[in-house]
Amino acid sequence: MKNAVFIYSPEQLGYKFTDSHPFNHKRLLLTMDLLKEIQVLSDSDIIPARVATDEEIALGHDQKYMEIVKKAGHGLLTPEQCENYGIGTEDTPIFPNMHEASALLVGSTLQAVDYVMQGKSRHALNLGGGLHHGFQGRASGFCIYNDSTVAIRYMQKKYNARVLYIDTDAHHGDGVQWAFYDDPNVCTLSIHETGRYLFPGTGNVTERGNGQGYGTTFNFPIDAFTEDESYLEIYEQAVREVFEYFKPDVVITQNGADAHYFDPLTHLYGTMKIYQEIPKLAHKLAHEYCDGRWIAVGGGGYDIWRVVPRAWSFIWTEMNDLPLPTGALPKSWLSKWQSESPVPFIPTWEDPNPLYEPIPRKLEIEEKNAQMLKKALHMIRSEANRPK
């Protein structure tokens, strides 16, 4: 069995709003090119994307909404007519063939799912997916269709699987959370910058699920200016304990790369260190609990030059049990892309140390995060300690 497959088709780049829009799938090209330059990605690893059928998309979305997206993408609707569906806005403008482009991203994640669930490869990576803000009948936060929501329902239906979803995007994974809020067989875990200011504002520790699904939703809202150490402390404890508690058949990780200091939309002040560690633990626990079954998707990440290609490369090297790339980035890659980049590249796999001025009140922020972690895990910790 292969260790991992890389889902990609050039058509994935068709999910494109405007030239100046922060969500830019050129990231896929930059990442793939970097992986090829260091000779860890070959053509035989790459599996083409497929288009999700209407029936598959309907696992996570209303028929009426799909009709609106189709018509909007074919120039048949004005932005005003789409307003109630969250498209035609500054965040999520209408673009040509938006249904087809979005359906391809959903299908790419389904392709990844099938490879893993049919035992054709242990892990699968679809960096084009991870559009976690998409709602059942509404686009939100750059996301039209929610590939993770559809993929999880697909895994439930086709493979009868118990699924753990782990979201490390700096924004709360609201679309996926609400889709499975009542479902005890899907566990969602999101670590994100607190919603006090940042979009979407939800993701409080008190959001724990509802009805039968109470206790299978976990939220870890961390403070702005959290930095690496505290971030990783929260990540490691949260993910380990929730794995142990939920015991999934398969894990799907959303790997938004927007918690970095350079990211223009968020304020968490992470560095490359967190992107080295995140896939490592996910990989280890997938082997411990899920017989290796691990699907990874992309997500946010708005510094597409200095942050995303390096951060996402680490997922692929980890999936293939390769040593962590270190030292200088390939010169050929740097010189190929530098002219297009509006900012000078970081020429090494690691970030310079220090990357920024020290943060005031660092200890208090760490203390606050630790308190949050305790609250968020209280339920499963007290259950684990109860005398049997």
Add this chain to the structure above:
Amino acid sequence: MIIEEIMNRDVHSLAPSNTVRDALNIMREKKIRHLPIVDDTENIVGIITSHDLKNIFPSATNGDSTIITYDTKLEEIMIKNPLIGHPLDFIEEVALTLYDSKISCLPIVSGGKLVGIVTATDLLYTYIELTGANKPSSKIDIRVIDKPGILSNITEIFKRHNANVLSILVYPSKSHKESKIISVRVQIINPLSIIEDLRNKGFDVLWPNLPGVERL
């Protein structure tokens, strides 16, 4: 907003002749903490809270000689003639009543009958909704000089970006006596161009700021 828009209409109540045991059972079963006591014409005559029930049993230390058991009738221990509200009361008034009287619920009465109940938790949720924090949105805090016309200058910028505003709160600035903070929740994931426009127009956008560096 008036109380009938947020009150619970499905009220669980008991009669004065019911017992402490009945009250404990219904509170546990329905997961409620407040129990209006009504007579046979649905007229409210008293109220019992879970807090009251915890405190009525005699302890060895307080020297109270009244014997209260699970079979004691509620009429002996209920709070008689509780404060009540009307469906047309404004929620601000009800919030003030709860705060001033240090109580945690208000039975709502109309036409001499109990028609609803509002608890401090319901009011709190209403205030959460007022802040717009229950829908996908970003928050922007802006410090402005306290004078007429400023809000319109700000909303003009949101309009230009076709950004849907979910809520606006205005509150005094602690550090700048002549200023107010305007806190806007807006349905947008990328507020950068709005923030840039606000700054270009000379507005003091407070977020993102380093913690502890600048106080509101």
